[in-house]
Amino acid sequence: MFRLGIQAKPFIKWAGGKQSLANQLIPFFPTDYDRYFEPFVGGGSLFFTLCPEIAVINDHNRWLIDTYRAVRDNWQQVAEILDKLPNTKEDYLRIRSQNPYELSFEARAAHFIYLNKTCFRGLFRVNRKGQFNVPYGAYDRRYYDPENLESVSSSLAHTTILAGDFELALAGVSNRDFVYLDPPYYKLGGHSDFNRYTENQFRETEHFRLASLCRDLDSRGVRWAVSNSNTEFVRHLYQGFHFHEVSARREINLKSQNRNILELLITNYD
Numbered sequence: 510m511f512r513l514g515i516q517a518k519p520f521i522k523w524a525g526g527k528q529s530l531a532n533q534l535i536p537f538f539p540t541d542y543d544r545y546f547e548p549f550v551g552g553g554s555l556f557f558t559l560c561p562e563i564a565v566i567n568d569h570n571r572w573l574i575d576t577y578r579a580v581r582d583n584w585q586q587v588a589e590i591l592d593k594l595p596n597t598k599e600d601y602l603r604i605r606s607q608n609p610y611e612l613s614f615e616a617r618a619a620h621f622i623y624l625n626k627t628c629f630r631g632l633f634r635v636n637r638k639g640q641f642n643v644p645y646g647a648y649d650r651r652y653y654d655p656e657n658l659e660s661v662s663s664s665l666a667h668t669t670i671l672a673g674d675f676e677l678a679l680a681g682v683s684n685r686d687f688v689y690l691d692p693p694y695y696k697l698g699g700h701s702d703f704n705r706y707t708e709n710q711f712r713e714t715e716h717f718r719l720a721s722l723c724r725d726l727d728s729r730g731v732r733w734a735v736s737n738s739n740t741e742f743v744r745h746l747y748q749g750f751h752f753h754e755v756s757a758r759r760e761i762n763l764k765s766q767n768r769n770i771l772e773l774l775i776t777n778y779d
């Protein structure tokens with residue numbers, strides 16, 4: 510893999526974001542692969558830390574993915590629109606109530622970034638109809654850093670950006686590629702983890718489907734690493750593979766006693 514040497518950081522805050530873990534996880538990744546695949550890209554912490562030259566990123570959240578595409582193709586116009594969006598509760602509620610799919614591509618991306626930076630705790634959460642429903646956060650902060658947005662755009666220049674299910678995103682993967690999978694986590698003892706990134710929740714059946722896809726990739730010689738919670742369920746699902754414990758600080762978790770916990774990184778290689 511060739512790294513682009515660009516210093517880009519995630520431009521949105523994302524539940525389950527791996528920013529604080531990236532440097533713990535990357536030493537477990539191989540370095541000799543052609544393409545980097547990240548089918549649950551979210552805020553892209555690992556993608557931006559690695560900055561791979563050739564990559565395929567994907568997420569089921571279409572608004573998020575459209576935002577990546579708009580920033581890659583026209584970050585300046587996204588920034589211009591952002592500059593004109595006022596940070597008041599009235600404006601927030603007005604912008605939140607607009608249907609993003611009635612806006613231009615760039616305005617849709619600007620609204621996404623704006624809502625992410627001004628909403629309560631930077632959460633992206635939708636109701637069952639897929640409507641964004643987080644209250645106003647009343648934060649006085651910049652919506653974006655122009656230098657970083659430009660670097661983000663450059664780091665995405667040769668990246669294939671897909672919006673859909675993880676399984677489809679891996680349709681063209683080969684045994685010379687590497688896949689990092691960071692699905693919504695299986696819930697930890699009784700407390701359901703945050704799971705409202707899209708109108709469809711990630712339930713047990715999805716975890717079974719993912720683990721069976723991993724077994725299939727393994728049989729085809731494709732190397733992968735999966736993050737998930739340190740639970741019996743997950744250990745059972747990935748039985749026979751390599752388990753690495755990493756210590757994590759979970760950001761979006763109201764139970765403060767659960768903030769420092771171990772998570773699993775499971776790999777199908779040594």
Ligand SMILES: C[S@@+](CC[C@H](N)C(=O)[O-])C[C@H]1O[C@@H](n2cnc3c(N)ncnc32)[C@H](O)[C@@H]1O
Binds near residue numbers: 527567
């Ligand atoms: C734990 S987050 C990934 C966080 C990311 N690693 C980061 O650093 O920000 C899981 C992501 O999976 C996405 N997702 C949920 N169901 C999915 C599916 N079936 N296929 C692809 N992505 C899905 C969510 O929208 C969410 O962005």
